Amino acid sequence: MTMAITPRAARNLRALSGGAAFAAALMLAGCATGPDRKPGDPLEPMNREIFKFNDAADKYVARPIAEGYVKVTPSPLRTAISNFFSNIGDIGNFANNLLQLRITDATEDLMRFAFNSTFGIGGLIDWATLAGLPKHNQDFGLTLGHYGVPSGPYLVLPLLGPSSVRDSTSWIAGYPLNPGTYLAAGPNAALFGVRFMSARADLLGATDILSQAALDKYAFVRDAYTQRRQYLLTGAANATLPDYGDESGATAVPPEGASATTAPAQPGAGGSSKSQGLPDYSDPAAK
Numbered sequence: 335m336t337m338a339i340t341p342r343a344a345r346n347l348r349a350l351s352g353g354a355a356f357a358a359a360l361m362l363a364g365c366a367t368g369p370d371r372k373p374g375d376p377l378e379p380m381n382r383e384i385f386k387f388n389d390a391a392d393k394y395v396a397r398p399i400a401e402g403y404v405k406v407t408p409s410p411l412r413t414a415i416s417n418f419f420s421n422i423g424d425i426g427n428f429a430n431n432l433l434q435l436r437i438t439d440a441t442e443d444l445m446r447f448a449f450n451s452t453f454g455i456g457g458l459i460d461w462a463t464l465a466g467l468p469k470h471n472q473d474f475g476l477t478l479g480h481y482g483v484p485s486g487p488y489l490v491l492p493l494l495g496p497s498s499v500r501d502s503t504s505w506i507a508g509y510p511l512n513p514g515t516y517l518a519a520g521p522n523a524a525l526f527g528v529r530f531m532s533a534r535a536d537l538l539g540a541t542d543i544l545s546q547a548a549l550d551k552y553a554f555v556r557d558a559y560t561q562r563r564q565y566l567l568t569g570a571a572n573a574t575l576p577d578y579g580d581e582s583g584a585t586a587v588p589p590e591g592a593s594a595t596t597a598p599a600q601p602g603a604g605g606s607s608k609s610q611g612l613p614d615y616s617d618p619a620a621k
Contacts, residue, residue, distance in 0.1 A: 374488055375556060381490040385552045388495060392534075397541065400534035414458040415532045420469070421450045421457025426511045430472035434480045439470040471566065474508060475501030479567045488556055496559035 372378060404412070428443035446462040446469065454461045463469065478500050479485065486499030494505065509515055514525045544551060 374485075374560065377487050377489060381488065381556075382552055384490040384492055385555070388490065388493060389551070391493065392541075396530075396534050397538070400531055400538060403531040404535050404538065412532065412535060415528060416536060417450070417454070417460045418457045419529050419532060420460070421447060421454070422513060423471075424450075424469070425513075426508050427470050427472045429511055430474060430477045431470055433477045434472070436470075439472075442467050443470055473501070473504040475504040475563075476567055478503065479563075485560075485563070488560065496555055498560075498563070501563065 375381065407415075424443050424447040428440050428447065431437075431440035431443055446467045447457075449462045449465065449467065450457045450460060453459075475485075475498070483500055485501065489497045489499055489502055491497050491502060491505075497504075514522050517525065544554065547554070
């Protein structure tokens with residue numbers, strides 16, 4: 335699971351949004367700093383305003399759509415749709431592992447894509463995982479980090495969620511790796527709509543936990559995101575997240591890599607399971 339929701343009104347909009355936010359961060363970095371800013375988050379005032387906008391858009395648009403999708407779509411079909419887009423994601427995983435010279439991981443990613451595309455009806459069935467081929471979650475931000483590029487300030491992208499100056503390049507670099515990029519506008523928009531609903535539906539459980547556990551949702555998401563990215567880059571999680579829990583004793587999110595059902599990835603290898611070093615937030619509608 336990932337904390338960031340990545341709706342794309344189209345792949346073109348996705349790339350433009352990431353590029354615009356990246357440019358804005360560079361322009362505002364000099365004027366949004368100050369002694370009261372948290373280290374690593376000098377853009378906090380701007381980030382919080384964008385976070386509020388994203389949170390409102392999620393509350394009034396994204397979540398209702400996802401809940402409606404869950405109600406009308408049988409669980410096996412939702413799983414198949416999620417598998418389909420996960421299979422497409424292995425193209426980017428392969429490319430970035432290859433750029434990092436992780437030949438074994440890249441080979442497994444390519445085998446996963448070929449296996450699921452051929453025998454899994456275009457990726458609707460994830461036979462590769464059942465066959466023991468691990469999934470290595472990678473993106474261009476992690477590739478840059480692998481070669482020593484610092485993350486830069488924490489950055490909240492409009493509609494796209496938590497990121498950093500370095501990681502925001504993933505939206506642009508991943509553009510040519512998505513097959514939907516090469517479709518006509520109509521099919522591309524339809525593909526986006528289905529992918530958006532599927533991704534948001536998969537995170538309904540995580541949203542409930544976030545609302546219950548965090549007094550400061552912005553700080554909670556920021557710290558969870560930065561720890562997750564460190565885990566994917568190095569395989570090592572920081573100390574447990576700061577306690578933003580409420581006084582009623584709501585259960586906080588466990589630290590990264592603490593899932594009892596998945597083994598942590600090898601250092602620097604990226605996530606090798608769906609958890610990516612985070613707890614498993616299962617689909618509540620599937621229970």
